[in-house]
Amino acid sequence: MEDLTSLPHEVRGVESATDELSDDALLRQFADGDAVAARLLTDRLGPRSFSVALRMLGNRAEAEDVTQEAMMRLWQMAPNWVSGQAKVSTWLYRVTLNLCVDMQRKKKPDRLADVPEPEDNEPSVAERLQDAARKDALQAALSQLPERQRQAVVLRHIEELPNPEIAGIMGVSTEAVESLTARGKRALTAILAGRQDELGYDNG
Amino acid sequence: MTMAEDDMELDQLFAQARQNRPELPDDLAVRILTDAESVRLDRLAQAAQPPRPLWVRMLDGIGGWQGMSGLVAASAAGVWIGFSAPGFLPDPAAYIYAQDVTFVVADLGLDTTFLEDAE
Numbered sequence: 237m238e239d240l241t242s243l244p245h246e247v248r249g250v251e252s253a254t255d256e257l258s259d260d261a262l263l264r265q266f267a268d269g270d271a272v273a274a275r276l277l278t279d280r281l282g283p284r285s286f287s288v289a290l291r292m293l294g295n296r297a298e299a300e301d302v303t304q305e306a307m308m309r310l311w312q313m314a315p316n317w318v319s320g321q322a323k324v325s326t327w328l329y330r331v332t333l334n335l336c337v338d339m340q341r342k343k344k345p346d347r348l349a350d351v352p353e354p355e356d357n358e359p360s361v362a363e364r365l366q367d368a369a370r371k372d373a374l375q376a377a378l379s380q381l382p383e384r385q386r387q388a389v390v391l392r393h394i395e396e397l398p399n400p401e402i403a404g405i406m407g408v409s410t411e412a413v414e415s416l417t418a419r420g421k422r423a424l425t426a427i428l429a430g431r432q433d434e435l436g437y438d439n440g
Numbered sequence: 441m442t443m444a445e446d447d448m449e450l451d452q453l454f455a456q457a458r459q460n461r462p463e464l465p466d467d468l469a470v471r472i473l474t475d476a477e478s479v480r481l482d483r484l485a486q487a488a489q490p491p492r493p494l495w496v497r498m499l500d501g502i503g504g505w506q507g508m509s510g511l512v513a514a515s516a517a518g519v520w521i522g523f524s525a526p527g528f529l530p531d532p533a534a535y536i537y538a539q540d541v542t543f544v545v546a547d548l549g550l551d552t553t554f555l556e557d558a559e
Contacts, residue, residue, distance in 0.1 A: 240471075250494070266476070266480065267483075269480060269483065269484050269487075271476075271477065271480060274473060274476035274477070274480065275473065277474050278469055278473055278476070279464075281466040282468070282469060282472055283461065283462070283464045286462060286464050286465075286468065287461045287462055290462055291457075300465065300468045303464075303468060303472070304468060304471050304472055304475065307472045307476070308472075308475045308476065308479075311475060311476045311479040311480070312479055315478075373453060374453040374454070374456070374457055381502060393454040393457075393458075394454060394457045394458055394461070396458065408488070421447075421450065424450055425444075425446045425447055425449075425450050428446060428449060428450060428453075429446045
């Protein structure tokens with residue numbers, strides 16, 4: 237039996253004919269028992285799920301768990317996949333985003349309990365942002381956006397997906413996507429310029 | 441800093457983020473492929489099981505052997521009651537028949553009255 241758990245460097249070495257197959261066709265091959273298809277799908281789709289999860293959660297370990305679970309659901313639904321109705325990547329993005337939302341809701345109560353009383357020498361929000369800016373200014377700013385705006389901005393400006401596909405992933409109209417990304421960008425600009433007080437946080 | 445400069449800064453940050461998209465960590469890829477393999481093997485094992493004959497699946501549908509014996513007992517009781525109903529139960533057949541007779545008699549009575557009036 238083929239060892240599927242070998243390191244993914246070899247995944248990138250799998251070549252030629254199967255490489256050109258669509259995600260759709262690969263998923264069907266996996267459902268029919270083809271192990272190589274799983275490697276190729278992991279290679280193609282795994283990084284996308286992980287990239288989005290990492291931007292949504294800002295936490296590596298959580299993003300890894302979300303991506304593993306999203307891919308697990310992909311493997312499980314493979315036999316029920318109806319070709320041609322949607323893109324496999326669209327489905328995976330949607331599952332990933334939903335899992336991120338679940339993850340954030342689950343950890344909220346713990347977080348509140350863990351938050352220490354504010355102290356006088358606690359750095360201000362602006363100071364903390366400056367500090368974070370050295371590491372990843374964008375991530376720090378993204379984490380302050382309302383959820384839907386963050387989803388739209390990440391899919392549009394980091395994953396570079398077209399608006400109709402984002403609309404399909406988020407289950408809203410293209411106009412709604414345009415509005416969410418525009419508001420998200422405005423908010424990010426304000427956050428990065430240290431003008432958070434100008435933000436009207438409307439979660440839509 | 442002007443608004444336009446702020447926008448440029450944001451666009452630069454997006455560009456950086458796109459260039460530095462994270463790779464899939466090796467250990468995560470291994471975890472994902474291990475999951476895929478277990479799902480794949482489960483499915484192959486299920487497919488490898490010989491198809492069960494129709495009568496076995498029908499038997500399962502009514503609850504296996506226990507369900508079957510229950511059905512047999514209930515049918516036998518039904519047949520027995522049909523042959524010899526216990527004395528305390530009314531005989532439904534006779535009851536329906538008696539009602540019919542009453543109805544017909546009453547009808548006839550009305551008809552007769554009507555005929556008498558006509559005359």
